[in-house]
Amino acid sequence: MRLIRYFFEIIRGFCITARHFFVNIFFHILNLFGIKTKRRGAVTIQYPEQRAALASRHRSLHRMMKREDGKPRCVACMLCATVCPSECIYIEAAEEDDPDIQKYPAVFIIDLNRCCFCGFCVEACPEDAIRMDTEQIELASYDRKKLVFDIDRLLE
Amino acid sequence: MKEKPMVKIFIDEKLVEAEEGKTILQAAEAAGIAIPHLCYHDAFEPRGTCRLCLVEIEGIPKLELSCSTTVKEGMKVRTQTDRVREARKGVLEFLLAEHPMDCPICDKAGECKLQDYYEEYGLFESSFAESKTRREKKRDIGKNLIHDQERCILCARCVRFMDEITRTSELGIFERGHECVVDVYDGMLIGNNYSGNLAELCPVGAITDKDFRFKTRTWFLDKGKSVCPLCSRGCNISIEHHKGFARFSLPKRVYRVRSEYNPQINSYWICDKGRYEYSYLDKNRQTTIHAVKNGQPVPMDWEQALDHCATEIKKLIYKNKTSRIAVVLHSWLSNEELFLAKKIFLDDLQAKHIYFSDLPSEEGDDFLLTSERSPNRKGALELGFDVKPFALKNVEDTIDILIVFGAFLIENFNPADIREALTHIPVKILITPQESELNPLMDLVIPSAHIAEKEGSLTNTDGIVQKFSPALVPPGSCHSELEFLSGLGKGIEENFSFYKRLSSGDAVRKKMAEDILFFREKE
Numbered sequence: 001m002r003l004i005r006y007f008f009e010i011i012r013g014f015c016i017t018a019r020h021f022f023v024n025i026f027f028h029i030l031n032l033f034g035i036k037t038k039r040r041g042a043v044t045i046q047y048p049e050q051r052a053a054l055a056s057r058h059r060s061l062h063r064m065m066k067r068e069d070g071k072p073r074c075v076a077c078m079l080c081a082t083v084c085p086s087e088c089i090y091i092e093a094a095e096e097d098d099p100d101i102q103k104y105p106a107v108f109i110i111d112l113n114r115c116c117f118c119g120f121c122v123e124a125c126p127e128d129a130i131r132m133d134t135e136q137i138e139l140a141s142y143d144r145k146k147l148v149f150d151i152d153r154l155l156e
Numbered sequence: 157m158k159e160k161p162m163v164k165i166f167i168d169e170k171l172v173e174a175e176e177g178k179t180i181l182q183a184a185e186a187a188g189i190a191i192p193h194l195c196y197h198d199a200f201e202p203r204g205t206c207r208l209c210l211v212e213i214e215g216i217p218k219l220e221l222s223c224s225t226t227v228k229e230g231m232k233v234r235t236q237t238d239r240v241r242e243a244r245k246g247v248l249e250f251l252l253a254e255h256p257m258d259c260p261i262c263d264k265a266g267e268c269k270l271q272d273y274y275e276e277y278g279l280f281e282s283s284f285a286e287s288k289t290r291r292e293k294k295r296d297i298g299k300n301l302i303h304d305q306e307r308c309i310l311c312a313r314c315v316r317f318m319d320e321i322t323r324t325s326e327l328g329i330f331e332r333g334h335e336c337v338v339d340v341y342d343g344m345l346i347g348n349n350y351s352g353n354l355a356e357l358c359p360v361g362a363i364t365d366k367d368f369r370f371k372t373r374t375w376f377l378d379k380g381k382s383v384c385p386l387c388s389r390g391c392n393i394s395i396e397h398h399k400g401f402a403r404f405s406l407p408k409r410v411y412r413v414r415s416e417y418n419p420q421i422n423s424y425w426i427c428d429k430g431r432y433e434y435s436y437l438d439k440n441r442q443t444t445i446h447a448v449k450n451g452q453p454v455p456m457d458w459e460q461a462l463d464h465c466a467t468e469i470k471k472l473i474y475k476n477k478t479s480r481i482a483v484v485l486h487s488w489l490s491n492e493e494l495f496l497a498k499k500i501f502l503d504d505l506q507a508k509h510i511y512f513s514d515l516p517s518e519e520g521d522d523f524l525l526t527s528e529r530s531p532n533r534k535g536a537l538e539l540g541f542d543v544k545p546f547a548l549k550n551v552e553d554t555i556d557i558l559i560v561f562g563a564f565l566i567e568n569f570n571p572a573d574i575r576e577a578l579t580h581i582p583v584k585i586l587i588t589p590q591e592s593e594l595n596p597l598m599d600l601v602i603p604s605a606h607i608a609e610k611e612g613s614l615t616n617t618d619g620i621v622q623k624f625s626p627a628l629v630p631p632g633s634c635h636s637e638l639e640f641l642s643g644l645g646k647g648i649e650e651n652f653s654f655y656k657r658l659s660s661g662d663a664v665r666k667k668m669a670e671d672i673l674f675f676r677e678k679e
Contacts, residue, residue, distance in 0.1 A: 075260050075261045076261075076370070077259075077260030077261065077265075077373070078372070078373045078376075079260070081401075082373070082375065082376075087401050087402045087403060088403065090401060090403070090404040093370040093371075094370065095369070095370060099292075099293045099294055100293075102258075102261050102293065102294070103260075103261040103370050109404070111403055114403060126259075126260045127260060
């Protein structure tokens, strides 16, 4: 009985694969004859040789925005650290001599080991100091320590 | 004193009774109706500068200030009509016309009343196209304070505090109209011992603490009520501490101390000593049990340490030599702890050598700060201790066990002298929250908790008994002295069933009230 079930599942799997194949072929053929359909046939991209363009609203590695003089735009208000659901941002504020700035982050750490790329920090920032538009999405590393980004690395 | 006649008024259709002479705002607050206000403070005469507490009173064509209008029989007040809300919105727009929108760098953000009221009544787009006037953002006005003149809304709370409470009048309002600014008088700096209250008093972030400046944000802090142990006044304080982050360790737990209202003792105020000298809570904490046997450190846990103390005392009981026990107490211990210490050492063991070692007295002032630097000396006296100060010659003769509470010996004597005086004592036990030079002189060091970390009660210099509960969690293997003493009482087994019942602060307090008239009257 178990054996029959085993073969049944294999055949079912083949059916699913075949269905995708024929459905995609069908839409590709329609497209070939210039018939516009809502759904399009799937295309496989040969990653990493080929790459699809990232959407403009994508979220990738964070970067810290700079002021005109190269100082970080961040004023260490800690709203990002407050809103962060994975508690991966740590900030220590320090006093800046310039009375127009007053406060700057002496320590600003984003721990990517923990980050879930929700982008809340970007939304919360009142100074537009943090953005997630570097297009760097391949962040895997052999060393956890390399995934802890401090302010110098975020400013790069 | 003759009671003032009561007046009946209606606030938002609700019948409210208030004493004659009270203002509408006071009556509303007492009835639980919130009227927004920035300049009004319960401790001062109303000044009516912020214009935010406008209310509609039936029969009066214009809106009135509720902070300075006194109640009258049958008055009908409305606090939430469209007209009132519109007026408040207008007032807020004027207040914010010159207020910089630098909430991200403002230490007040999160507890700022202007922020809260904008959320509640404002939410407008500013109609001022002109740029805001630039003023001094970082003016040093005293040893603990920084004044941001841009953020100031001229409510004059600080000026009134200086005029009415401390009567030192360092602050004034200068210039007129648009140029108006709060500042210190020429060459003066706010140097009095109550300056820290200004930062708490300021409804916006114009006056901020130097100590708290940029350390953290207010919404990260948890509050815990406690009693200030730094002098014998017993001011009510709230200890604000950070619960920490999951992945990052913080340099300290406690970020600031603020006052809690208590009309009997400190009203709304605390002194700068109580406000800024909180670092003892995190600095040099003794968090592990440290035991030495024959010159070698031995690992010990809490139970073993307690057991060790009890065994050493029991040895003396068998030899009938309990008079050879010396105990050094201090007046940072709560009433309950002192009561247990008295029961164990004085009543059960009949030890002759019971001394107190406290911080030396310093100068007090005529407002809150007293000259005694210990919170519970009065309690110790009421409990029946004769509070003999400890002297090194007291332990020169035959002492077999020395039990020292607290590290205050180091404040009174020089470490070399203490070492010499203690060398011949076979068993030396120290129960202290603070690591000090006393540690290497002892055989067993047991970490204990600070007043902010335990429950109990203290008797202040005027004989007011105040209960307190833990505001912080004690670090490491710290246990309160109450736990130590009730454990020791049980461990000695002289009077096991008696101490078994006294394991919580409440139980001890009840027993204490039964035994001692002073505490029975205070219950």
